[in-house]
Each structure stands twice: as structure tokens, then as C-alpha cells.
Amino acid sequence: MRMSEAIRLGSMLGPQSRGHLQRTHRKYFFGLIGPLVTEYCALGAAFKASGARTIEAVAERDNPGFRGGAIRKGEKVAIVDHEWGALSLTVASCPACALEPPPEATPPSMPLYRLIPHLNDDHRWSRGRIADFVELVEQRIDASQAIEVHVAVDFP
């Protein structure tokens, strides 16, 4: 499944979370009473829709977290076993930082696994808008692969 499709599909499973991949709370009075509701950020929605498993592990080295925090070597971490390894490491510049006044001369670039939470939390983009952006990145990746195939066919 494409990540953009998984974001759209997962968005139908619950409201949008800000600051968490997934968060369950009660619906009313600051999450204290009412039925349980599970929210998903754009990335959490993609993971949930694709059925990605979460594996408990211990960090083997210091790492940057999804949301900018640091994970120290030896800390317990939850690793999401998902299908978009290469895509999530694709670096893109933030499309929202580029537009916000004053426009930044050089919008920050980061891998998608950090850019998606950045758009979700900091720019408060809807998951549908994030899915449209991810789809654009997927198309660019597909296009570059198509060029390589074309070259290989023309120049065997």
C-alpha cells in the first residue's frame, strides 16, 4: 500500500492527533469521562491502516526521535515495523515553512519520517493535505525510477 493511501485510509479510523502517533483518551471533560476515542497523527494513521507492528526494543545508539526529541542509547523504545523504509528516509524541504511569512530563504529539509509529524503538529496540516504532499513525493520518486528504466532500455 502507498503511504499516501494509508494516511487517507487511517484518517477514517479516528480524529487527528497532534504530538502523538496514536493516543487513546475519553471523549469528554479533558479526556476523563465518556467513551474511549483513539486519535492518530498522519504517520500514526498510515501505520495503523497498513497493519504495521510495534516492536519493543532498547536503543543501540543515540537517535533523533520522530518529533525532534532525543532517544538515548539504552532507553526502551517502540520500533514500528512498517513497509516504507526508503520513502520515510527520503529528504524533502518543508512545503509549509517555505510559504509562511516571512518566507524562509531555505526552508528546513528533513526525512519524511520527521517532516510528516512536523506538518501535522507544527503547521497543523490536515491528514488529507499531508497525504497529497506525500503522494507528490511518491510520484517524484516513481518518475526518477522511470527515467532510469528508460535509460536502461535505450542504452543496454
Ligand SMILES: [Zn+2]
Ligand atoms: Zn515547516
